[in-house]
Amino acid sequence: MMVHDGSMKRSLLIVTEQKKSTTLRYTAFVPLSEGEQSLESRFAEIRGLIDSGSHERAIEKCVELIKVGLEGLRYLQT
DSSP, rough: OOOOHHHHHHHHHHHHHHHHHHTTTHHHOOOGTGGGGGGHHHHHHHHHHHHHTTTHHHHHHHHHHHHHHHHHHHHHHO
16 A cells, blocks of 8 residues: 555645635644644654554554545535
């Protein structure tokens, strides 16, 4: 399984910037924006799992990230 972090990051960043530019009181989607749960840290964790051979756990983390990403897109669209 390949992690396509570049295209997902770009998509989320584009939607985030669009939301910021049209909203007076913009608040970031917390599950993807801070600390250990940031997008970068999630990708690093998945990459580490893949590199260590923990493929099933990496798949679980990918599915979790996809779900959170979809929640983030819903959040940004409202």
